[in-house]
Amino acid sequence: GAGVSQSPRYKVAKRGQDVALRCDPISGHVSLFWYQQALGQGPEFLTYFQNEAQLDKSGLPSDRFFAERPEGSVSTLKIQRTQQEDSAVYLCASSPREGLYEQYFGPGTRLTVT
Amino acid sequence: GENVEQHPSTLSVQEGDSAVIKCTYSDSASNYFPWYKQELGKGPQLIIDIRSNVGEKKDQRIAVTLNKTAKHFSLHITETQPEDSAVYFCAASPSLGGYNKLIFGAGTRLAVHP
Numbered sequence: 001g002a003g004v005s006q007s008p009r010y011k012v013a014k015r016g017q018d019v020a021l022r023c024d025p026i027s028g029h030v031s032l033f034w035y036q037q038a039l040g041q042g043p044e045f046l047t048y049f050q051n052e053a054q055l056d057k058s059g060l061p062s063d064r065f066f067a068e069r070p071e072g073s074v075s076t077l078k079i080q081r082t083q084q085e086d087s088a089v090y091l092c093a094s095s096p097r098e099g100l101y102e103q104y105f106g107p108g109t110r111l112t113v114t
Numbered sequence: 115g116e117n118v119e120q121h122p123s124t125l126s127v128q129e130g131d132s133a134v135i136k137c138t139y140s141d142s143a144s145n146y147f148p149w150y151k152q153e154l155g156k157g158p159q160l161i162i163d164i165r166s167n168v169g170e171k172k173d174q175r176i177a178v179t180l181n182k183t184a185k186h187f188s189l190h191i192t193e194t195q196p197e198d199s200a201v202y203f204c205a206a207s208p209s210l211g212g213y214n215k216l217i218f219g220a221g222t223r224l225a226v227h228p
Contacts, residue, residue: 004157031213033215033216035216040220040221041220041221042118042120042203042205042218042219042220042221043158043203043216043218044218045215045216045217048213048215050212050213055213056213056215091157091158095214098212098213099212099213099214101214102148102160102163103148103160103214103216104160105150105157105158105159105160106157107155107156107157108156108157
């Protein structure tokens with residue numbers, strides 16, 4: 001079946017531009033996570049949604065980062081006024097329900113800020 | 115908060131040999147420990163996971179062991195094949211009231227030489 005999809009796969013932004021990254025989770029999955037992966041590092045948690053509710057945004061690095069999931073399916077991660085340190089791969093993962101269940105990752109969006 | 119350390123950072127083995135990757139975690143409340151394989155340009159792929167009420171789990175050539183007292187867990191790959199070459203990440207999940215926010219190690223780059 002279809003897995004988690006993310007778009008665009010690659011994004012180049014000039015410093016100061018706003019970007020929007022999209023995640024389509026596995027159909028019916030309740031939980032959705034965003035992670036940031038710097039080059040050569042493990043993913044780092046950004047935020048968590050249970051359906052449309054954003055229950056944890058403790059990992060968002062600054063108020064320039066904003067995420068939403070208005071209808072409980074597709075999610076968008078928005079970064080305003082991008083900075084060079086925002087360059088990373090942004091990964092989305094979904095899980096069938098809340099609790100200790102497997103997370104399935106998408107291919108990620110590689111963001112490069114020049 | 116939780117901290118996960120992973121070693122070695124690189125591992126080179128001959129085809130057919132075994133590979134072992136070790137992780138330690140700091141939060142004794144963590145109760146879910148997945149392992150992911152990440153190939154170049156792709157998202158992390160779940161290969162095996164273990165929960166805190168189990169000491170060992172096996173799936174064909176892959177096994178994971180957990181020592182809750184010492185707060186460490188390990189991935190064992192037997193009869194390695196060139197297609198096992200990838201970056202492997204361990205993760206730990208503290209219980210946060212209904213969802214598993216994953217804290218990842220820094221990764222191990224495994225190279226299997228024919």
